[in-house]
Amino acid sequence: MKYKSDIEIAREASKKPIHEIGAKLGIPSASLVPYGHDKAKLSQDFIRSVQGRENGKLILVTAINPTPAGEGKTTTTVGLGDGLNRIGKNAAICIREASLGPCFGMKGGAAGGGHAQVVPMEEMNLHFTGDFHAITSAHNLLSAMIDNHIYWGNTLEIDVRRVVWRRVIDMNDRALRDIMTSLGGVPNGFPRQTGFDITVASEVMAILCLANDLEDLQNRLGEIIVAYRRDRSPVYCRDIKADGAMTVLLKDAMQPNLVQTLENSPAFVHGGPFANIAHGCNSAIATTTALKLADYVVTEAGFGADLGAEKFMNIKCRKAGIAPDAVVIVATVRAMKMNGGVAKADLGPENVEAVQQGCPNLGRHIANVKSFGVPVVVAINHFVTDTDAEIQAVQAYVAQQGSEAILSRHWEHGSAGSEALARKVVELAESGMSHFAPLYPDNMPLFQKIETIAKQIYHADEVLADHKIRAQLAEWEKAGYGHLPICMAKTQYSFTTDPSRRGAPTGHSVPVREVRLSAGAGFVVVICGEIMTMPGLPRVPSAEAIMLNTQGQIEGLF
Structure with a gap:
C-alpha cells in the first residue's frame, strides 16, 4: 500500500x-x-x-x-x-x-x-x-554594537581578547564556526577571533523562551555578559545600551x-x-x-x-x-x-x-x-x-x-x-500521582550539579574537566551565579558523549570541553564531547531535494 x-x-x-x-x-x-x-x-x-x-x-x-x-x-x-x-x-x-x-x-x-x-x-x-529572523537580528545587533563601541574609543575598557558574544545565523554552516573579523585595516576596527553559532543556540533564543513578558525580556537581555575587561570584570549588554533596541526587535x-x-x-x-x-x-x-x-x-x-x-x-x-x-x-x-x-x-x-x-x-x-x-x-x-x-x-x-x-x-x-x-x-x-521535584537543589555547587546529571541521568562514572573549567565555575559561583541550573550540550544519540554507543551503557566518562555562562537566560551551558553549537550540513543535504514544482508548490519538505 x-x-x-x-x-x-x-x-x-x-x-x-x-x-x-x-x-x-x-x-x-x-x-x-x-x-x-x-x-x-x-x-x-x-x-x-x-x-x-x-x-x-x-x-x-x-x-x-x-x-x-x-x-x-x-x-x-x-x-x-x-x-x-x-x-x-x-x-x-x-x-x-x-x-x-x-x-x-x-x-x-x-x-x-x-x-x-x-x-x-x-x-x-x-x-x-519571522520570529527566528527577529531573534537573529536582535542577537547580531548586539554583536555590531559591541564592535562599534570598541571602535569608537572603548570607554568600557573591553579586553578585545575576551569578547565572549558570538554572532548567529539560522543555518548549518561549518565554515563560520571559527573566524577572524575586522580584517582590512584601521577603518574596519580591531581584528579578533570569533565565530558563529546557529540561531537556536543563541542566548537570545533562550531568553525569549524563558521570559514572562516584555519587561522581563528586556531585563534578561540586559543581564547578558558580552565581554570581560582586563581585570576580568564582566561587561553586560545593558552597558552597551543594546537591550532597549533588542527588545524593540523582539516585541512581536x-x-x-x-x-x-x-x-x-x-x-x-x-x-x-x-x-x-x-x-x-x-x-x-x-x-x-x-x-x-x-x-x-x-x-x-x-x-x-x-x-x-x-x-x-x-x-x-x-x-x-x-x-x-x-x-x-x-x-x-x-x-x-x-x-x-x-x-x-x-x-x-x-x-x-x-x-x-x-x-x-x-x-x-x-x-x-x-x-x-x-x-x-x-x-x-x-x-x-x-x-x-x-x-x-x-x-x-x-x-x-x-x-x-x-x-x-x-x-x-x-x-x-x-x-x-x-x-x-x-x-x-487525574490520578494525583505526580509529585514533581527537580533533580538537584538551587544551592548545590555548579560542578556537583553537572556530576549529578552525568551520574544519575547518563549513568556515567565520572565527569572529566580540567582545572581551567573548574576554576571558571568557582569564579561564577563567587560572582553570584552558583544558584543557576545546568544546560548540558551533548550528543542526542547516546547516553554517553559518543554518538555511536546505543543502548544503556554504563562505566563511561563525560568529558567537559567548555562552559558558557548564560546570565540573561539564567543557566550555565556545559559543552561535552564533540558537540557543536554550529552544525554542518551532511554530505547530501535535504536542500538538494527542496524546490518549487511546475504548479508553484514546494517539494522536498517531509
Missing part, C-alpha cells in the same frame, strides 16, 4: 479560519493578530488578562534516544492532542518552531507527520511569522503563535532552542498561557529524555513555576531493533530478540523520568512493518519496569489511532 507523503496530506487539510481555532480556547478575535488566514499571534494584553485562572493539566512528551529509524515525538505530541480532543477534553498543543538549519540539512521539516501534523506545514518549516516575536492541527486542534508554536545545545523546550509564555486556556496542554521537549526532558524538568519547570502531571515516552519497534544492534537496512524482517536487546535504552529513560516523581506511560509509535510479537515484546518489557506501553496509530489514523493513549494519559494525569 502506498502512503501519501506528509506534505501531500498537509495540502489536503481542511483548515479553519484562525479566529475559529482561537474561539475553541475562548480567545476573542480582537486578541489575535492575524498573519494571513491560518496563523496568528496572541496579544500580550490578553495573556495578562488570563493569569488569574487555574492551570489545566500539563503533559510532557519525550522519547528514547533518536535513531535513524525514527521515533516520531512531534507526531505523537500532535496525535495525543487530537486524541484528547476526540475523547471530549479541551486540549491544546505547545511545540517549538522549526529551524532552517536542520530543515535544509537532515530533517527536511518538523511539524509532525502523517495524519498527526500541524499546519500550515510549509510556512511553519520556513519563515513562519515575544507573542506566541497560534495555528492548528489537521483535525483543527489549537496549537501554539513558539520558540525553538535545540535540546542538544540549548534547553530544548517551546516558550514558557506559550505553555503557561495555554495552561490558562485549556484543560490539557500537551508539550514536547527535544530529542531523548536524557536531554529534553531533563532540561524541561530542571530548567523550564524551575523557571516557569510549572510541573508535569504525566509524561509520555515515545518509542518505536524499529528503534528498539537498532538499539539491539540491527542495521537500518535490515529493520524490515521480524526480530523479537533484537527488540528485547534494545529495550534497556527505553528502560533507562523510564527510570530517569520516574526519578523526577512523575507518572510515565510509553507510546509505541506504530510503523506498518511492526509485528504483533515485536509489539508484545516492548509491552512486556515496559510492564516489567512498572509502566504501560500503549500502541498508538496516530500517524496512520489521526486521533482515532491515539484514543487509547489519550485515555491512559487522562487516567495518569
Whole structure:
C-alpha cells in the first residue's frame, strides 16, 4: 500500500479560519493578530488578562534516544492532542518552531507527520511569522554594537581578547564556526577571533523562551555578559545600551503563535532552542498561557529524555513555576531493533530478540523520568512493518519496569489511532500521582550539579574537566551565579558523549570541553564531547531535494 507523503496530506487539510481555532480556547478575535488566514499571534494584553485562572493539566512528551529509524515525538505530541480532543477534553498543543538549519540539512521539516501534523506545514518549516529572523537580528545587533563601541574609543575598557558574544545565523554552516573579523585595516576596527553559532543556540533564543513578558525580556537581555575587561570584570549588554533596541526587535516575536492541527486542534508554536545545545523546550509564555486556556496542554521537549526532558524538568519547570502531571515516552519497534544492534537496512524482517536487546535504552529513560516523581506511560509509535510479537515484546518489557506501553496509530489514523493513549494519559494525569521535584537543589555547587546529571541521568562514572573549567565555575559561583541550573550540550544519540554507543551503557566518562555562562537566560551551558553549537550540513543535504514544482508548490519538505 502506498502512503501519501506528509506534505501531500498537509495540502489536503481542511483548515479553519484562525479566529475559529482561537474561539475553541475562548480567545476573542480582537486578541489575535492575524498573519494571513491560518496563523496568528496572541496579544500580550490578553495573556495578562488570563493569569488569574487555574492551570489545566500539563503533559510532557519525550522519547528514547533518536535513531535513524525514527521515533516520531512531534507526531505523537500532535496525535495525543487530537486524541484528547476526540475523547471530549479541551486540549491544546505547545511545540517549538522549526529551524532552517536542520530543515535544509537532515530533517527536511518538523511539524509532525502523517495524519498527526500541524499546519500550515510549509510556512511553519520556513519563515513562519519571522520570529527566528527577529531573534537573529536582535542577537547580531548586539554583536555590531559591541564592535562599534570598541571602535569608537572603548570607554568600557573591553579586553578585545575576551569578547565572549558570538554572532548567529539560522543555518548549518561549518565554515563560520571559527573566524577572524575586522580584517582590512584601521577603518574596519580591531581584528579578533570569533565565530558563529546557529540561531537556536543563541542566548537570545533562550531568553525569549524563558521570559514572562516584555519587561522581563528586556531585563534578561540586559543581564547578558558580552565581554570581560582586563581585570576580568564582566561587561553586560545593558552597558552597551543594546537591550532597549533588542527588545524593540523582539516585541512581536515575544507573542506566541497560534495555528492548528489537521483535525483543527489549537496549537501554539513558539520558540525553538535545540535540546542538544540549548534547553530544548517551546516558550514558557506559550505553555503557561495555554495552561490558562485549556484543560490539557500537551508539550514536547527535544530529542531523548536524557536531554529534553531533563532540561524541561530542571530548567523550564524551575523557571516557569510549572510541573508535569504525566509524561509520555515515545518509542518505536524499529528503534528498539537498532538499539539491539540491527542495521537500518535490515529493520524490515521480524526480530523479537533484537527488540528485547534494545529495550534497556527505553528502560533507562523510564527510570530517569520516574526519578523526577512523575507518572510515565510509553507510546509505541506504530510503523506498518511492526509485528504483533515485536509489539508484545516492548509491552512486556515496559510492564516489567512498572509502566504501560500503549500502541498508538496516530500517524496512520489521526486521533482515532491515539484514543487509547489519550485515555491512559487522562487516567495518569487525574490520578494525583505526580509529585514533581527537580533533580538537584538551587544551592548545590555548579560542578556537583553537572556530576549529578552525568551520574544519575547518563549513568556515567565520572565527569572529566580540567582545572581551567573548574576554576571558571568557582569564579561564577563567587560572582553570584552558583544558584543557576545546568544546560548540558551533548550528543542526542547516546547516553554517553559518543554518538555511536546505543543502548544503556554504563562505566563511561563525560568529558567537559567548555562552559558558557548564560546570565540573561539564567543557566550555565556545559559543552561535552564533540558537540557543536554550529552544525554542518551532511554530505547530501535535504536542500538538494527542496524546490518549487511546475504548479508553484514546494517539494522536498517531509
